Amino acid sequence: MANGPSLIALFTDFGVGSHYLGQVKARLLGEGVTLPIIDLCSDAPVFDPRSSAYLLASFLEYLPEYSIVLAVVDPGVGSARRAILAQMDGHWVLAPDNGLLSIALKRSECVSLQTILLDLPHRSRTFDGRDYFAPAAARLCQCLPLPGEIMSPEHMVGYDWPDRSLAIIYIDHYGNAVSGLFGEMLSPNQKIVLNGIRINYAETFSSVNKGTAFWYVNANNLIEIAVNSGSAAEKYALTIGSPLEIER
Amino acid sequence: MANGPSLIALFTDFGVGSHYLGQVKARLLGEGVTLPIIDLCSDAPVFDPRSSAYLLASFLEYLPEYSIVLAVVDPGVGSARRAILAQMDGHWVLAPDNGLLSIALKRSECVSLQTILLDLPHRSRTFDGRDYFAPAAARLCQCLPLPGEIMSPEHMVGYDWPDRSLAIIYIDHYGNAVSGLFGEMLSPNQKIVLNGIRINYAETFSSVNKGTAFWYVNANNLIEIAVNSGSAAEKYALTIGSPLEIER
């Protein structure tokens, strides 16, 4: 490859600032990684690769070229589920084969997809982030290929998932509620309906009065419901999985 | 300048460990930053530049010389509010012009103050931390000047704010409640009164019995109400904005 990787980004449901993140970093450093390591997102929907898949897809476009993304939302850890590596949109993404990569793959130019078959000693049964994906990422940092087999996207879990989700897939600490709809899927004259309540479009927070709800295209190109200086999640009792409708 | 910057510190209300922090770091790295980047404070009072201003001021003194501080508590993002850069106390601080810098400026020797006028492509309307302040900070790291206009402090939002706040401006995860009063503003024989309850001074936690409340000058020179091995916030139902009085 022309350029080596630029950074390692962790996308996980490990919990913000959790020791799981610390241990993955310690392992990466112990494997000789010298690239910067960042917590890209640590509160992906817990045990929920499906909601997480839309969120992960939304981040990739905003990473520096040649990022390595270690993506772990992995309720099936310890089972026979495969580990995969995708090269897409100029990034390398490592993840369990549980659908987590499926939406990103749909939305990107995927150059290659393969299984990861590393034979590692002292591997725990419950912490592949530290014991499997981290050493795999460390190999990539050294520009070494990962052993495994070429895979066809249609054999990947989640290949048949829809390219959008009419549901809330993430809630941030301000109470903004992110949907599984990408920016190009709605036009400003459409409304989002939550439990019978219509939400109008606005371009940004300061376009509406304090306390007013609106939908907008967030900075990662996902459609998000927000309240100026308030919490949309609280106002409408939204949680991950809450459904929404579109009104033309 | 004689010395280049030493680190980039993020002071934000983005939420601890949030993906907003991750994305700002990814952008900084993508812009070629090689300085260490630290989350100095990620849970500044949400949507509240005024409370945050006292907190930010308290941190600057304890940073290594020539730190770059990216300070973003910015409910007005997307509006016409300006972005500013202050060189003060040996640091460079970038922030929205919403008062966030005002208390730090009062308490420091400010060498220069300017607006930031960067013309950036692909700028979102809602995430200036990533899309505006990060590339601006990256320019500073390269010792490049930022385009903009010299500003007089009295034209900055918050110039007329008082140098102290008789209120709780921050609560940490132990339940310690930080006020907007700096150490030199009270003497040990004075009492803080919360809802009619008098709190005495003590030098440190181990000076009082377990469960006893006291006020002291915290490690950042702010006056703080604490309980030895307990939570002052819980004991007195304190939240950000709770008022306090001083008794001589």
Place this chain on the structure above:
Amino acid sequence: MANGPSLIALFTDFGVGSHYLGQVKARLLGEGVTLPIIDLCSDAPVFDPRSSAYLLASFLEYLPEYSIVLAVVDPGVGSARRAILAQMDGHWVLAPDNGLLSIALKRSECVSLQTILLDLPHRSRTFDGRDYFAPAAARLCQCLPLPGEIMSPEHMVGYDWPDRSLAIIYIDHYGNAVSGLFGEMLSPNQKIVLNGIRINYAETFSSVNKGTAFWYVNANNLIEIAVNSGSAAEKYALTIGSPLEIER
């Protein structure tokens, strides 16, 4: 020493992503540290060196050789309690002398133990993590010895603490409840009893049905109670300190 240190790991009860962590890092960088600094664990049991001691011990084995661990769970900060440095299992660990190191010491080959006696200007009374342990760690990074006195382990607080705790010592954000029992202390045919309810062993999450509780040896060799795709803490109302029994 043959090899210099590889990283600095922070083990604290400072709160995930808290400004206390940010300030410790700023200080380390200001002291000239160039090693990577990671938040190994930031939500150790608050004010509770005893529960934290089992947790800390469980992490050391999984760190790269020659790690420097700054361990601060320190309700007695500001009192006359000593600060100590232990060289054990190939790592250097700095901590208050309040028992925090005691379990790690029991479980490791300790090469040396000493008090830390640094004479530092401008030291706060309440933030030794930043003002005392950070500059001490920075000296270690420069391969400088720390002033202090050789100590015999039996003079360390916690020397007489049991090597196991029949209690919950940590709960993670999934709701997994970690005990103070190490993997080798139970065999798979034994059961853990919580309030009269028997919990069976399983090797990993996917070995049981969704919603089913089990105990297993976690990735840090501690015995943990978990629920497949659920929260054990919620299911059994567990908190730090909750007792458990063993049934043969």
